[in-house]
Amino acid sequence: MRLRVEFTTEPFDLDEAPAHAVVAREVVEAAELDAVDVGPFGNTAQGGADAVLTAVDALLRKALEAGATRVSLQVNVVEEAEA
Numbered sequence: 854m855r856l857r858v859e860f861t862t863e864p865f866d867l868d869e870a871p872a873h874a875v876v877a878r879e880v881v882e883a884a885e886l887d888a889v890d891v892g893p894f895g896n897t898a899q900g901g902a903d904a905v906l907t908a909v910d911a912l913l914r915k916a917l918e919a920g921a922t923r924v925s926l927q928v929n930v931v932e933e934a935e936a
Contacts, residue, residue, distance in 0.1 A: 855933065857888075857899040858909055860926035862916045867893075873921035877912050884908035899931055 862873045870878075870893075878891045886900035886908060899905065909926065916924055 854902040855899060855931040856902050856905040857897060857929045857931045858905055858926055859895060859897045859929075860909075860912065860924060861895050862921040863923040863925075864921075871920065873916040873919040876919040877916045877921075877924075880912045880915055881908055884911070 860877065862871075862877050864871065877896065881889050881891065881896065881898045884898070884900070884907065885904045886898040888900075889898040890896065898908065900908075905928070909928065913924055913926075
């Protein structure tokens, strides 16, 4: 099964990326995921279920430890044709 995760971390800072946003980006970029897209207002990544779920666990733990007060995420099953 393939999954796609979309996430944002808060609080926002338009002048400089907060530590929690940097950490979240580093987690998904280091994970064994494909189709990673990191942006200022939302991030997406997809890959195999185990890889995505492992990355989500690390992302939540590390972003919260780095000062995130809210992490919004959505996980969807991706059809193989979308991969």
